[in-house]
Amino acid sequence: MTGHGNTVVGRPRGFDADEALQQAMLVFWKQGYEGASLSDLTSTMGITKTSMYAAFGNKEQLFRKALERYTDGPAAYGLRAMREPTARAVATAFLNGTVRTTTRPECPAGCLGVQGALAAGDAGTPAHDVLVEWRNDAGRRLEERFLRAVADGDLPEGTSARRLALYVMTVAFGLAVQAASGVGRAELQEVADAALATWPPA
Amino acid sequence: MTGHGNTVVGRPRGFDADEALQQAMLVFWKQGYEGASLSDLTSTMGITKTSMYAAFGNKEQLFRKALERYTDGPAAYGLRAMREPTARAVATAFLNGTVRTTTRPECPAGCLGVQGALAAGDAGTPAHDVLVEWRNDAGRRLEERFLRAVADGDLPEGTSARRLALYVMTVAFGLAVQAASGVGRAELQEVADAALATWPPA
DNA sequence: CGATTTCAGTACCGATCGGTACTGAACTTT
DNA sequence: AAAGTTCAGTACCGATCGGTACTGAAATCG
Numbered sequence: 001m002t003g004h005g006n007t008v009v010g011r012p013r014g015f016d017a018d019e020a021l022q023q024a025m026l027v028f029w030k031q032g033y034e035g036a037s038l039s040d041l042t043s044t045m046g047i048t049k050t051s052m053y054a055a056f057g058n059k060e061q062l063f064r065k066a067l068e069r070y071t072d073g074p075a076a077y078g079l080r081a082m083r084e085p086t087a088r089a090v091a092t093a094f095l096n097g098t099v100r101t102t103t104r105p106e107c108p109a110g111c112l113g114v115q116g117a118l119a120a121g122d123a124g125t126p127a128h129d130v131l132v133e134w135r136n137d138a139g140r141r142l143e144e145r146f147l148r149a150v151a152d153g154d155l156p157e158g159t160s161a162r163r164l165a166l167y168v169m170t171v172a173f174g175l176a177v178q179a180a181s182g183v184g185r186a187e188l189q190e191v192a193d194a195a196l197a198t199w200p201p202a
Numbered sequence: 203m204t205g206h207g208n209t210v211v212g213r214p215r216g217f218d219a220d221e222a223l224q225q226a227m228l229v230f231w232k233q234g235y236e237g238a239s240l241s242d243l244t245s246t247m248g249i250t251k252t253s254m255y256a257a258f259g260n261k262e263q264l265f266r267k268a269l270e271r272y273t274d275g276p277a278a279y280g281l282r283a284m285r286e287p288t289a290r291a292v293a294t295a296f297l298n299g300t301v302r303t304t305t306r307p308e309c310p311a312g313c314l315g316v317q318g319a320l321a322a323g324d325a326g327t328p329a330h331d332v333l334v335e336w337r338n339d340a341g342r343r344l345e346e347r348f349l350r351a352v353a354d355g356d357l358p359e360g361t362s363a364r365r366l367a368l369y370v371m372t373v374a375f376g377l378a379v380q381a382a383s384g385v386g387r388a389e390l391q392e393v394a395d396a397a398l399a400t401w402p403p404a
Numbered sequence: 405c406g407a408t409t410t411c412a413g414t415a416c417c418g419a420t421c422g423g424t425a426c427t428g429a430a431c432t433t434t
Numbered sequence: 435a436a437a438g439t440t441c442a443g444t445a446c447c448g449a450t451c452g453g454t455a456c457t458g459a460a461a462t463c464g
Contacts, residue, residue: 009410009461009462010410010411010460010461010463011410011411011412011460011461011462012411012460012461013410014411015412029321030321031321031322031323032236032320032321032326034234034236034323035236035322035323035324035326036323037450037451037452038451038453039450039451040323047412048412048413049453050411051411051413053453054410054411054412058452058453059453108321110320114379115320116321118312118316118320118379118382119231119237119317119318120233121233121236121238121239121242123237123452124237132382132383132384135379135383136383136384160392162389163389163396166380166385166390166393167396167397169380170376170377170379170380170390170393170397171372173376173379173380174373174374174375174376174377174379175372176379177316177320177337177372178371178372178375180321180334181334181337181338182334182338187364187368190365190368191368191372193404194365194369194403194404195369195372195373195397198399198400201396201397201399201400202392202396211431211432211433211438211439211440212430212431212433212438212440212441213429213430213432213439213440213441213442214431214440214441215440216430216441216442217442240421240423241420249442250444251423251424251443252424252441252444253443255422255423256440256441256442260423261422261423325422
C-alpha cells in the first residue's frame, strides 16, 4: 500500500485522508449506512469513487473506519467518563457527554452508534452487526467500571453492576433518539439530571 | 377504487389486504424503511408488485399504513397506558408495555417507530419525518396526561409535565434500542423498574 | 532525464432500485 | 350468456446501486 517508513515511492495522495474520513463519518451519522450512497459519500468527501476504494477498501470498511473515528472523536467522552473517580461521577459524565454530543449544532443530531444502522436489510447487515457490538461493548465497559466501584465500596455491596450499566446505557440511547427527534440540548440535560437524581436508582 | 357500500363490481381482491399489511409492517419493523425493498415486501406479503401498488399506492403510503397498524396493534399499549388512574401507573404501564412489545419473540426486536427510519438518506426522508412526528406525538400525549395529573393533585404542584414526559419517553426509546441490541426481556424489565423506583424522578 | 509507480478520473459493469404499461384471465352484474 | 370491470402477473422502464477496468497525468526514484 503506502511505502515503507518515510520513503514513499510514486505519486503521493492528493487529498487529506483524515479530512475525507471525517466527512464520511458525518454523512453516515446523518443518513445512516444504507441511506448513505457512494455518491453521497464521495461527493461530500471531495474525492472520486476510485480514490475512495483505493484509500478505504469499500463502503463497509469505510463505515468501520468512520465509526472508529467517531469513537475517538465525538464519542470520546465515553472512555473519558470511565476515568471519573466515583460511579456517580462516571454516570454523570457519561450522560452529560451524550447530551452534548447528540446535540452539537455543527454535527447531525443523535448518535452514529445508534442511528447508523439500527435496523437494516441484507445490504446493511454488516453495519448493523458492527453497531450492535459497538453498543454492547460500551455497556460492558461501563459494567466493568461499576464492578470496580462495588469492589471499592463506592457502590453498595450487592449492587448489580450489569443492571446499573444497562440503566445508564438505556438512558443514553434514549437521549440519542430524542436528539434525533429534534429535542434540544437544554431539555435533554434536564432529562439526564432527572435520571441521576437518585443514585443508584434502585 | 373499491365499490360503493356492499355492492362491489368486478373481480374481488384475491388476497387478504389486512394480512398483507401485517406482513409489510413486520418487514419494515425488522429492516427499516430504506432497508426494506419492494421485493422484500411483496415476497413476504405474498403478492405481486402490481397488487401492492393497486392496494396501497406506493412504498411510502404502505409504510404509513403499516405504521398505523403498528400503532393500533403492537404499540396499542401506549394509548392504553394513558387511561391508567395515576401518573405513576401511566408511566409504569407505558414502560412495561414498551418492554413487552420490543421483546416479543414472534416479532422483530425493538420498536418500529424508533428503528423504522431513525436516520435516512433522501429516499427515506418522508418516512423519517413521519416517525419523528410519531415519536413526538406520543410524548405530547404523555405530557397532556401528566398535565392533567398535576391538575388532579396526583403530581406535586409545579411539576413540569413536559420534563416528566420527556423522561419517560427517553427511557422507553432507550429500552427499544437495547432490545434491538439483543438485550432480553427480563433485564429490560429490571431497567424499567429502576427508572421508576423513585417517582416522580426529580 | 528516463523509468517507474501511484495517483485521480472516465466510462462502464451487472444487479437492483421504485414504479408502470400491458395482457389475459376471473369475477359480478345485467 | 354478454357486457363490463378489476384482478394478478409478465415484462419492462429509466435511474441508481456498489464496485471495477482502463487511461493518462503527476510525482518520486535512479
